[in-house]
Amino acid sequence: MTAGEIDHKTAPTLYVDGDVIAFVAASAVQKTYEDDFGYVWPFANIMEGQVAVDNMLFLLKRRLQSEVMWVYLSDPEANWRMHVEPTYKDNRKTSVRPMLLGRMKQYLRDRYKATHVPGLEADDCLGIAATEDPSAIVVGRDKDFLSFPGRYHKLKDMDGNGKPIITTTTLEQANRMHMIQALAGDRIDGYYGCPGIGPERAARIIDNPVILKPEEGVITRGKNKGQKTTKWVAEPTEDVWACIVSHYRKEGLDEGVALKNARMARILRHGDLADDGKIKLWEPPNALAGGQHVVQA
Incomplete structure (x- = not known):
């Protein structure tokens, strides 16, 4: 097999956080213009943003030696965590987002068949995929990816030889990280x-x-x-x-x-989402019997 060729027998499936791809691309191409009257205007070229998306996804497939890639976005209308805590991510509502963010997400849908699962965030889709197919590689840049077992590539994280760094998280490590976050919370996400x-x-x-x-x-x-x-x-x-x-x-x-x-x-794992769209909420070990707690995604 020559350099650049893909071994079809061992090629992993990539599961990509489309929210991150869209944000990085939209941020990269946004510029500012200062006019003669002292006003500073943000602007961005849609085609430049699309090229940025294309380049990122092309390089991911080539560097990670993959032919199959699934891109997931967060459901823009609903989020199951808001049934658990209504103020989830309230602190992000006033944050300034790059101008092309919405357009880049739509481009991912149109060009790369990006999809979402009702009620789920992209992180959850990737967590389910990674725990269903341990040979897969999930791609994003969220620290929460360390709280589910599987293989993870942090976007643009390369070693000294220019090769992508792939982190493998064991079940024990993932459960440890989940417990750390249960104790420390996440102020950025509002819990x-x-x-x-x-x-x-x-x-x-x-x-x-x-x-x-x-x-x-x-x-x-x-x-x-x-x-x-x-x-x-x-x-x-x-x-x-x-x-x-x-x-x-x-x-x-x-x-x-x-x-x-x-x-x-x-972060949801394989088995946490039922066919009817209900999510089995996490229960502590040795929880008292009384039926599983669920929410609608």
């Missing part, structure tokens, strides 16, 4: 996790889980002598979910808040 715990601290907690238990006591010295106090004592555990819940409780929040954050952080 905030446990107060005072960011991603780095969350990772340390998940890697060394403890259950925090309150112990009542009395202050024995100082100006507050005699007043009741609560001290939270850490006990080692192997139950990561109990660890997470105890940290929420220390901050005055119940398990329901912890569960909501865990569900928001969950």
